[in-house]
Amino acid sequence: MLVLGIESSCDETGVALYDSERGLVAHQLHTQMAMHAEYGGVVPELASRDHIRRLVPLTEGCLCEAGADYGDIDAVAFTQGPGLGGALLAGSSFANALAFALGKPVIPVHHLEGHLLSPLLADDKPAFPFVALLVSGGHTQIMAVRGIGDYTLLGESVDDAAGEAFDKTAKLLGLPYPGGAQLSELARSGRPDAFSFPRPMLHSHDLQMSFSGLKTAVLTAVEKVHAETGGIIPGQTRNDICRAFQDAVVDVLTAKCRKALLDTGFRTLVVAGGVGANWKLRDTFSRLTVTVPSEKGRAKAQPEAVKVYFPPLAYCTDNGAMIAFAGAMRLHEQREAGGFNVKPRWPLSEIVK
Known part of the structure; x- marks a missing residue:
């Protein structure tokens, strides 16, 4: 079964072919990053027009790459x-x-479901059930995943998503759009204790998250530096702010995911979405453990290892491969097909068995 996947939700046009027996056989992607950088953010009308220009050439490129033609789809x-x-x-x-x-x-696919299932494209695949951290663009959500279409929302960001906070903070520091990835790289050279930023909702006893206050804390720090230097942020100071901001975000995500694992009893964590490419997040989660609180009369609890899975870096950002794969899974599960309409706002929790 050969499934063609089309992704065009924002500023990347992705096309891919997934074969139910051979796996991913072709994958092509065009990013509009350079076009939107001139405006400091995504311009929806320009994005739409560019998708129209790219879809046919990318599809034909995938067919050529796979040695197939339209009739094989x-x-x-x-x-x-x-x-x-x-x-x-x-x-x-x-x-x-x-x-x-x-x-x-034709199979309509939820964009976030594509991200959620993208780690299954790797050679080392997670098994159901697992906790999923979705950190994609404007979404930061923690889900309990028990199977295809069986998703329960456990918690989410109540304001800015982590990815939005990265890009907005980068803009405050004068980094070009989109600056989240560059902020992460500059953080490598930052000193760990030069700045201290809050960890919003770290001890809220639930799985909700907030990152707008963290962004405001960065703004306050930047304004203070500007006042002291006459409007200039020295390179090392900028790196230090990047480091402190990134550490704060990762600390919050780590704490929330650890609580989700304890609450569900799962010991597998899947991280998907653009922020899933962040080096600090990957490094921290690779060493993640959970400790079940000991009960009266029981021996002291020992830390339990957690299996953590990330999608290949090529599939962290928006791409057609994840849509082709999710479509193939839904076709295999005999899910509903058809649907010309689109859903700009569509909670992932609405996709159920």
């Missing part, structure tokens, strides 16, 4: 939401028109 999967309305419509229109012309089923 058994189904077409596309991102139905969430995302930018116009961008989603570009992918939906192409996917539905192609599926109709080929007489094949």
